Amino acid sequence: GENVEQHPSTLSVQEGDSAVIKCTYSDSASNYFPWYKQELGKRPQLIIDIRSNVGEKKDQRIAVTLNKTAKHFSLHITETQPEDSAVYFCAAHPGSSNTGKLIFGQGTTLQVKP
């Protein structure tokens, strides 16, 4: 069935360092891969997304890369700041469905130490 594996489950970095979170998906037809950030007690919010016809996308300090052959995608945060501390979720959209259904990874708790 459809599955998204996310690693690591927790990540602690020093302010200014880079952070990388990786996800692997099972459905080779998946075509849309969003990343959501959820601060403590808040709602998930989209921070970046990528579609299957693109290999990389960047937005200021955040970038996402996609390797369709290996069926994995990664979130890269550079020059981390304490306000980047949150839980990050990757997700994949099953490409074969005419729906908006998203399969989420289990989440990565990122802690940025000042």
Add this chain to the structure above:
Amino acid sequence: DSGVTQTPKHLITATGQRVTLRCSPRSGDLSVYWYQQSLDQGLQFLIQYYNGEERAKGNILERFSAQQFPDLHSELNLSSLELGDSALYFCASSKTGTEETQYFGPGTRLLVL
């Protein structure tokens, strides 16, 4: 503020009871999604509606049901509640109901005692 509203914010009830969670999508969005987030768990997709019709179903229990009304608001009904149903329930909305940004509401925290 995403523009998606959910009520109530908190709900405390007993096992065996039934509750209804309500969601209003962003203006202009036709699709509504329901997700369950248990403690230390990710977001589990429950169900999607598009313009009043069920579009996709996930791991939704038979004790749970949902509907989307003509004004596009949605309700999630949870019945015969069990302790394990305690979770944060999020509603999200999007325009076309396909692969696009989903905007999440603030969630309803359900505690079953």
